Amino acid sequence: MSRYxxxxxxxxxxxxxxxxxxxxxxxxxxxxxxxxxxLVPSVxxxxxxxxxxxxxxxxxxxxxxxxAPPVELAARLANAWDVQxxxxxxxxxxxxxxxxxxxxxxxxxxxxxxxxIDKDHQQRHISKYFKFLVGLYVVFAGVVFSLYFYDPTTxxxxxxxxxxxxxxxxxxxxxxxRPHLIKKTLIPTLFFAIIFFIYEVVSLVVGSWWWPGEYVxxxxxxxxxxxxxxxxxxxxxxxxxxxxxxEFFADDDR
Numbered sequence: 001m002s003r004y005x006x007x008x009x010x011x012x013x014x015x016x017x018x019x020x021x022x023x024x025x026x027x028x029x030x031x032x033x034x035x036x037x038x039l040v041p042s043v044x045x046x047x048x049x050x051x052x053x054x055x056x057x058x059x060x061x062x063x064x065x066x067x068a069p070p071v072e073l074a075a076r077l078a079n080a081w082d083v084q085x086x087x088x089x090x091x092x093x094x095x096x097x098x099x100x101x102x103x104x105x106x107x108x109x110x111x112x113x114x115x116x117i118d119k120d121h122q123q124r125h126i127s128k129y130f131k132f133l134v135g136l137y138v139v140f141a142g143v144v145f146s147l148y149f150y151d152p153t154t155x156x157x158x159x160x161x162x163x164x165x166x167x168x169x170x171x172x173x174x175x176x177x178r179p180h181l182i183k184k185t186l187i188p189t190l191f192f193a194i195i196f197f198i199y200e201v202v203s204l205v206v207g208s209w210w211w212p213g214e215y216v217x218x219x220x221x222x223x224x225x226x227x228x229x230x231x232x233x234x235x236x237x238x239x240x241x242x243x244x245x246x247e248f249f250a251d252d253d254r
Contacts, residue, residue, distance in 0.1 A: 005116055008048070009191070012041045012112075016195055020202045030084040030208035031097050034104065037199055042108035045115060052114040052251075055126050059250045060110060064103035066137040070144035070155075071166055072098055077148075077156035079213040083203075091148070106242060113188045113243050118251070126250050133249035160216055163233040167241050174244035181247055185240040193235035200230075 001009075019037040028036070046053065069090060075081060076093040085095035147154045175182055203209035204224045211218075215227035 001116065009116060012045060013191070013195070015041050015044075016198065020198055023202050023206060027206040029086055030203070031086060031100070033203070033206070033208055034097060034101055037202075038101070038104045038108060042104050042111060045108060045111040048115050049111060052111075052118070055246075055250050056107065056110045056114055058126060059130070059246055060103055060106035062134060062137065063106050064099060066134070066141050068099055068102035069094055070141045071162065072102070073148060074144060074155045074162055075159065077152055078158055078162070080159040080162070081209065081211055081213070083210075084208045105238075109188060109192055109239055109242055110246055112191065113184075113246070117184050117187060129249045133245065159213065159227070159229055159233070163229075163237070167233060167237045170245065171237060171241045174241065174248055178244065178248060181244050182240070184247075185243045188243060189236060189239040192239050193231075196235055197231075201226075 016037060019040070023033045023037060046056065049056065072094045073091065083095050083097055085097050087096040089095050144155050200209065201222060204226065205222055211225045211227055211230070215225075215229045217228035218225050219228060220226065
């Protein structure tokens with residue numbers, strides 16, 4: 001990685017620190033803090049891309065529209081997490097704010113990966129395998145929503161069980177067949193683990209995000225419940241799985 005890229009990476013990190021400081025001082029609504037802390041650097045990083053913009057945007061948008069809502073629904077039914085919301089919730093449960101958060105989680109991580117790790121290589125079309133991922137998303141969403149309308153308790157999954165289904169199993173399938181991708185996920189995973197931790201602590205302190213459920217490894221942080229489960233699942237598993245899935249289903253798988 002060139003010095004120029006390192007400076008740009010540091011710029012993104014310093015921006016998040018400054019934005020989180022503002023959130024701590026002002027305690028804005030959750031939707032505003034998402035836009036301030038995550039939307040701005042996501043767009044900046046995205047604009048640095050030249051060739052991968054369409055792949056990143058389409059993958060992120062489809063994942064946020066089809067995959068994220070059933071995951072959020074299952075998590076909310078299990079009371080795994082909750083957030084401050086000002087908009088009407090889907091089924092009275094799924095907050096719009098977390099859908100935006102999910103999109104930016106995909107969008108920024110993939111923009112970062114393409115720009116800093118995968119060198120924003122030129123590829124005219126999104127991979128032909130992408131339609132299979134969309135099909136998997138649709139089946140997953142269909143099953144979850146069908147079970148919800150039949151009996152909501154059937155999709156009320158504990159946080160760790162939900163993670164096994166949507167993250168750990170895909171991780172094993174992807175990286176057992178494409179082990180060369182693991183090393184390409186290391187820097188993005190470390191970068192976003194730090195970003196997520198800082199923003200999550202800030203969100204806990206100002207009351208934008210909280211953890212009301214039962215967890216395997218809960219601790220108290222700044223006077224609030226903070227599950228170590230979340231560190232393992234979100235910080236260190238979700239980013240590699242996202243990148244691995246993107247490479248396999250949308251990019252060139254190299």
